Amino acid sequence: MADWLTRFPEELHLNIQAPIDNGINYMVENWGGFFDGLSNGLRAILRAVQDIIDFVPWWALVIIVFAATLLTTKKWPRAVLYSILLVSIGLIGLWDELYDTLALVITSVFISLAIGFPLGVLISFSDRANKIVRPILDTMQTMPSFVYLIPAVMLLGLGNVPAVIATTIYAMPPMVRMTSHGLRQVDTEVQEASLAFGATRLQMLGKVLVPQAVPTIMTGVNQTIIMAISMVVTCSMIGATGLGSEVIAGMNRLDSGRGFAAGIAIVILAIIMDRITQNMVKEAKSSDA
Amino acid sequence: MTLNNTDKTAPQEEDIILKVEHLSKVFGRRKEAANEMLEKGADKAAILKSTGVTIAVDDVSFDVERGKVFSLIGASGSGKSTVVRCLNMLWRPTAGKILFENEDIGQYSAQQLREFRRSKVSMVFQSFGLLSHRSVLDNVAFGLEVRGVKKQERLDKAMEMVDMVGLNGWENKDITDLSGGMRQRVGIARALANDPDILLMDEPFSALDPLVRQSMQFELISIQQKLNKTIVFITHDINEAFKLGDRVAIMREGRIVQIDTPEDMTVNPADDYVRQFIQSADKAQIYYAKNFMQTPTCLVHIKHGARAALQQMRDNGMSSAYVIGDGMRFIGVIPLDNAFRVRAGEMTFDEAIVRDTPTTTQDTLINDLLPIASQAKYPLAVLDEDNRLKGILSKAAVLTALL
Ligand SMILES: Nc1ncnc2c1ncn2[C@@H]1O[C@H](COP(=O)(O)OP(=O)(O)O)[C@@H](O)[C@H]1O
């Protein structure tokens, strides 16, 4: 039996590594100015978010979570529970790390929404844009995130800034998808009605499509937040500070206690943010159904 | 293929507000291939199968008269919705023209088209097309809002419309709090708020249950009489088409088979398809005498005589009275002139009573009463098995029941 039938013929080697390396290197050497600018911009946003969060004393954050839970779920035992959970993050000594992580997550989510929403609107209107953007979204979401940590570090250095980029890339797709899905699924007759009364595209978007799509869009926001939180540990591998770096430190020193403590804090953060936003979705749906 | 879409009742040129000329609408990519097959006389199904193209509307022409109701009727999939969506260019025609007051609206710029939709034409939808995130009032005000009318002014106008469709008190409710019939009232109010010249209604009452549908039809007629709007009314229900339409067009597989007044269409159906459609109407709706009879008034007991009969006729403004015996047993009818003759001594009361006047029972089909009622000089007496007078049925009642 011929050799090439049993074994993949190595002579047929297609080298894609070198061109990618070359491409990245080219960007590092020649687009340095652009990436410096991007880096500075992101750092400024991150800084601003951090400042705002740092301005909030611990007890105020507890009150905010209590109020937000009560407002969205209308159940005060839940609000008490989530407040206690939040306080317990401080009790296990991770309050400052929590604030670092919050700054990273909030910044990434903010950027994801700011880019994701208009992109979702665009691909809901244009079939061509849809065809181009969809495969990119799929790639962004399925590509193991470690892979793009490497160029992120090369282009932006270590620290929280590349972490914001990596998190945004990973967390934005659901926002785009859900926005577009929500806008497209608005009842045909409702859309026809707004056109039949002479609405412009913009009027239709603002007065009809977006309000009708709010529940679906809120689902996108919720998913984006959860995905951003799930990137926290990965991001710490490129130097993001906060709860994630505690997990990494625990791993490096084979310190289970330290790792678990940070892990539990991340879970608590995820639960609180998920439940609050999920109930906002429900609220939007029930006022609509 | 022979086509009978000649319009014998075509209105005068100056009364025409909307003119549809050779309208066609085709869905799919391979339009040329489809056109070729069409010219060779292939039918819709064959064209769809070999080219993937749907011929939704094929060479449709009709005129709509100002202030009149034009009904467009046909089975599901015959192209009605497509036609009506071409009338305001929600869908672009593949071929043909739509002329509104002699202007080709297909040539309008985007801006002109918006103006046209904002002020000249509005639309009512089968599943209402309302904004579930807004209150009743804000839904009704939508068209005015889009047009840029100031808030207070548009809310005032919207409130006026809410009043007109009888939803007073519901203006701040959510759409989801409303029944189907009430939702369509909102749809109609929204359409009227812009004060359009033409109202396009695509099966507006098809989603409603029969009783609600009847009252909505009635209401639409009274609104139309008050406001004198031109209405293009789409339905798949021939009863509805005949009841509302001044003229009716029947569509089949994208073409118009006949355009006529309801009366002429009933008498002279263009082909078997139309005939079947009209027959289906009678079968679809089963009404009995008891559904349309009125409580008898103008009664006179046989013991009381002509003077009492005259008194009754005067009080009720009628030209005949029903003569009854004990226990409301029906005896006959006494006409006004006979009663006068009795008073003048020319005949006896007994002689004056017409006893062979046609009567009917409560459970007789209205359809079977048409020939009797149209011949009868007086409203039919409806009797039970013991000959007791239960109600009277006027010729007008029989005719409206049938439409
Ligand atoms: N957007 C569309 N794309 C393809 N075919 C369509 C579309 N809309 C309607 N059709 C087809 O056009 C024909 C006429 O449809 P329609 O006008 O909705 O009929 P009706 O309102 O009388 O039920 C049907 O065969 C329907 O399947």
Ligand SMILES: [Mg+2]
């Ligand atoms: Mg239809």
